[in-house]
Amino acid sequence: MQGAAKGSGAGRSGVRIGLVNLSRFVGGAEREMLDQAAAFRDDYGIAVVAIIDSRNTAFGAMLDECGIAVAAADFRLERNYGAASLSLGNFRRLWRQTATLRAIQKRHALDLLATYSFHSGVVGAVARLSGLQAKLVVGQLMRRDLARGGLLEHLQFLAADAVTYNSNAMRAAFRPLARRYRRPEKVVYSYVRKPGPQDGRKERARVLAECGLSAETVIVGFCGRFFKDKRLADVVEAVAQLNATAPGKFFLLAMGGSADPSAYEAYETEVRTLAEIKCGGCHRFLPFARDPFPLLAACDVLVMPSIEPFGRVLVEAMYLGIPFVAADAGGPREIMDLADPRCGKLVPPVRADLIAAAVLDIVGNRCDERPPVPNALSREAIIGGAVQFYRDVLTGTPKADRRVRDSGVFRGSDGGGFEANRDPAAAKQSRRGALHSPG
Numbered sequence: 001m002q003g004a005a006k007g008s009g010a011g012r013s014g015v016r017i018g019l020v021n022l023s024r025f026v027g028g029a030e031r032e033m034l035d036q037a038a039a040f041r042d043d044y045g046i047a048v049v050a051i052i053d054s055r056n057t058a059f060g061a062m063l064d065e066c067g068i069a070v071a072a073a074d075f076r077l078e079r080n081y082g083a084a085s086l087s088l089g090n091f092r093r094l095w096r097q098t099a100t101l102r103a104i105q106k107r108h109a110l111d112l113l114a115t116y117s118f119h120s121g122v123v124g125a126v127a128r129l130s131g132l133q134a135k136l137v138v139g140q141l142m143r144r145d146l147a148r149g150g151l152l153e154h155l156q157f158l159a160a161d162a163v164t165y166n167s168n169a170m171r172a173a174f175r176p177l178a179r180r181y182r183r184p185e186k187v188v189y190s191y192v193r194k195p196g197p198q199d200g201r202k203e204r205a206r207v208l209a210e211c212g213l214s215a216e217t218v219i220v221g222f223c224g225r226f227f228k229d230k231r232l233a234d235v236v237e238a239v240a241q242l243n244a245t246a247p248g249k250f251f252l253l254a255m256g257g258s259a260d261p262s263a264y265e266a267y268e269t270e271v272r273t274l275a276e277i278k279c280g281g282c283h284r285f286l287p288f289a290r291d292p293f294p295l296l297a298a299c300d301v302l303v304m305p306s307i308e309p310f311g312r313v314l315v316e317a318m319y320l321g322i323p324f325v326a327a328d329a330g331g332p333r334e335i336m337d338l339a340d341p342r343c344g345k346l347v348p349p350v351r352a353d354l355i356a357a358a359v360l361d362i363v364g365n366r367c368d369e370r371p372p373v374p375n376a377l378s379r380e381a382i383i384g385g386a387v388q389f390y391r392d393v394l395t396g397t398p399k400a401d402r403r404v405r406d407s408g409v410f411r412g413s414d415g416g417g418f419e420a421n422r423d424p425a426a427a428k429q430s431r432r433g434a435l436h437s438p439g
Contacts, residue, residue, distance in 0.1 A: 014045060014046065014047060015046055015047065015111050015112070015390075015394070016046075016047045016048075016049070016108060016109055016110045016111050016112075017040065017046055017047070017048050017049070017110065017111065017112050017113075017114065017390065018048075018049045018050075018051050018071075018104070018105060018108065018110040018112070018113045018114070018134070019033050019036070019037055019048060019049070019050050019051065019113075019114055019116060020051040020052075020101070020113055020114065020115045020116060020117075020120040020123070020124055021033050021050070021051070021052055021059075021115075021116035021117055021120055022051075022052065022053045022075040022097075022117060022119045022120045022123065023052075023053065023056060023059070023116075023117055023119075024053060024055060024056055025056065025058070025059075025225070025288075026056070026058050026059050026062065026288065026290070027224075027225050027288075028190075028224070028312050028313070029116050029117060029140055030056075030059050030062075030116075031312075032116075032140075032190050032191055032192070032312060033050065033116050034050075034059075034062055034063055034066060034068065035191055035192070035193040036191045036383070036386070037050060037063070037066075037068045038066050038067075038068065038193075039191065039193075039379060039383045040383065040386075040387070041067075041068070043379075043383055044383075044387055046387075047069075048068060048069065049069045049070070049071050049104075049108050049110060050063050050068050050069065050070050050071070051071045051072075051073075051101065051104055051113075051120075052070060052071075052072050052075075053072070053073075053074070053075040053076065054072040054073055054074055054075075055074075055076065056072075058290075060072055062290060069108075071104045071107075071108065073097075073100045073104065074100075075097050075100070075119070075123070076093070077090050077093055077094075077119065078090050078093075094122065094123060094126060095126070097123045098123055098126040098127040098130055098132075099127075101113075101123055101124065101127045101132070102127050102130070102131060102132050102133075105127075105132055105133065105134050106133065110134050111134055111135065111394055112134055112135040112136075112137060112390060112393060112394055113132070113134050113135070113136050113137065114137040114139050114164075114390075115136075115137070115138055115139055115140065116139065116140045117140060118141075121138045121139075121140075121141070121156045122152045122155060122156060124136050124138065124156075124159070124160075125138070125152075125155045125156045125158065125159035125160065126155070126159070128159040128160070128161075129155075129158075129159045135161045135162075135393050135394055136159060136160050136161050136162075137160065137161065137162045137163070137164060137389075137390070137393055138156045138157070138159075138160040138162070138163050138164075139163070139164040139165075139166075139188075140164075140166060140190075140309075141156075141163070141165065141170060141174060141309070153177065154177065154180075157177060157178060157180070157181040157183075158181060160181075160183060161183060161184070161393050162183055162184040162185060162186070162389070162392075162393040163178060163183060163184075163185045164185070164186055164187070164188050164386070164389060165185070165186070165187045165188075166187070166188065166189055166190040166309055166310045166331070167187065167189065167190075167309055167310050167330065167331045167334050168187055168334060169309070169329075169330040169331055169333070169334055170187075170309045170310075170330075170331075171185070171187055184389070184392055184393055186385070186389045188382060188385045188386045188389060189310065189376065189377055189381075189382050189385075190310040190312055190382070191379065191382045191383060191386070192312045192315040192316055192319075192377065193379070194319050194373075194379065195293040195296075195316060195319050195320060196293070198293055198294060198296075198297035198320060199297070200297040200298060200320070200321070200322075203294045203295065203297045203298035204219065204297075204298040204299075204300075206298070207219060207253065207295070207298045211251065211284060213251055216249065217248075217249060217250070217251050218242075218249055218250045218251065218300045218301070218359075218363050219251050219253050219298060219299045219300050219301075220235065220238075220239055220242075220250055220251065220252050220253070220299065220300070220301055220302075220303060220359060221253050221254075221255070221295070221296060221298075221299030221300075221301065221302045221303065221322070222235050222252065222253070222254040222255065222256070222302070222303055222304075223254075223255045223256060223292050223295075223296060223302065223304075223313045223316075224255075224256045224304070224306070224313060225256045225288065226254075226256055226257045226258070226265075226267065226268040226271060226285075227265075227267060227268075228267040229306055229307075230256075230305075230306045231305040231306045231349075231350070232254060232271050232305075233270070233271050233274055234305040234350065234351075234352045234355060235252060235254070235303045235305055235352075235355065236252065236271060236274050236275045236278055236279055236283070237274075237278065237352035237355075238303070238352045238353070238355035238356040238359065239251075239252040239278075239279050239282065239283065239356075240278035240279050241352065241353060241356040242356050242359060242360065243279065243282055248281075248282060250282065250359075251282050251283065251284075252275065252279055252282065252283040252284070253283075253284055253286070253295065253298070253299060254275075254283065254284070254285045254286065255286045255287075255288070255289055255292050255295055255296075256286075256287075256288045256289075257272075257285045257286060257287050257288065258287065258288075259287035259288070272285060292316075293316070293320065296313075296316060296317065296320055296322060297320050297322070299322055300322075300363060300366075301322065301323050301324065301325060301359050301362050301363065302314075302317045302322050302323070302324040302325070302344075303324065303325045303326075303355060303359070304324060304325070304326045304327070304332065305325075305326075305327055305349070305350075305355060306327060306349075307327050307329045307330045307332075307349055308327075308330055308331045308332060309330060309331050310331035310334075310335075311326065311330075311331040311332045311335055314326055314332060314335050314343075314344065315335065315373060315377055317343075317344070318339060318343050318371070318372075318373045319373055321370035323342070323343065323344050323345075323362045323366060324343065324344035324345075325344060325345050325346075325347060325355055325358040325359055325362065326344060326345075326346055326347075327346065327347065327348070327349040328346035328347055328348055328349070329349055332346060333346060335377070338374040338376050338377060339371070339373075339374055340371030340372070340374075342367050342369070342371050343371050344362070345358040345361065345362060
């Protein structure tokens with residue numbers, strides 16, 4: 001559906017925010033955007049429109065099921081192994097896409113756009129410089145060593161009204177660039193929705209039965225897209241080393257592959273071949289799941305070997321009470337600084353042998369008590385922080401600022417601040433009352 005909006009979120013009064021993600025698939029950033037959109041709507045009554053590529057039908061269906069309004073259009077680019085090609089054709093496409101984004105913003109009277117990928121950040125920046133009538137927040141910036149941004153990276157900062165980082169590690173990575181441009185900026189950790197209750201013992205028994213494994217088997221989990229920067233090969237190597245000393249005791253359960261073999265990229269084919277050679281009979285690769293929580297709950301330990309800007313799967317593991325092993329860098333280090341030490345272990349990147357040692361230590365000294373997810377990573381802290389930041393960005397545009405005050409979306413003693421409440425249920429009811437009050 002070209003440029004069309006569907007869903008129940010776009011017709012409410014008050015502030016209207018467009019969340020822009022032009023990805024071709026569904027991964028962590030897409031799941032976060034969906035969960036964040038629902039929280040903005042449910043906790044604050046904010047009207048949200050998700051702006052996506054019309055080819056990403058899976059993401060569109062997920063948004064539609066959650067009642068999030070969707071504006072879909074053709075945002076395709078020519079790509080070479082996932083990276084956008086530096087071609088004249090792509091520059092023409094980007095220019096057309098900025099016109100499309102401006103049209104969507106005007107059609108839905110959006111006060112603010114927040115981006116969720118490098119592609120959407122560039123399109124938003126060009127649109128802002130060419131007449132977009134909305135504030136622009138550049139967010140969810142990629143790790144700088146994974147993106148060939150160049151001048152386009154500067155363009156995002158030049159055009160943005162604000163920049164948000166999902167960890168202090170990301171802010172530090174962009175400091176040399178960001179210091180050249182004056183604007184509001186803030187670290188707002190990525191929002192991770194709390195999974196529903198999971199019967200881990202039941203799910204574990206099901207996996208063991210389906211794979212023909214004994215009750216003593218240790219299930220080592222991996223959850224993430226099978227891309228090179230996710231370093232799944234390190235987990236394969238670690239499980240192979242573990243089984244070299246205890247044959248057949250460790251089983252790799254990897255979630256996030258392509259459902260269709262014809263869609264495998266070079267790295268996925270390579271890592272599947274490696275697993276057949278080194279972990280034959282002791283691994284299973286599963287396609288990306290919209291709801292990975294039952295399978296995650298079945299794992300004895302989760303491994304995330306990649307250097308991540310944030311690392312949402314670690315927070316999901318904490319919610320489920322699954323201990324983890326992660327790279328001692330970037331977002332995982334920051335999460336571990338906030339978390340209870342019993343939640344997991346950090347190891348230097350690119351060290352399969354140390355991953356194996358950490359898994360052995362966790363399995364041999366596992367604590368039955370589930371440490372809580374730290375408050376800094378809670379729904380109230382992250383969504384509240386994002387809402388306050390957006391309010392600060394909107395202030396300065398008279399029309400948008402008036403709509404902020406009149407809608408009662410952002411509450412506080414002066415009508416503009418985020419009001420914390422020790423009782424989330426009472427706070428939610430209070431916010432809804434303000435939203436539906438006369439005037």
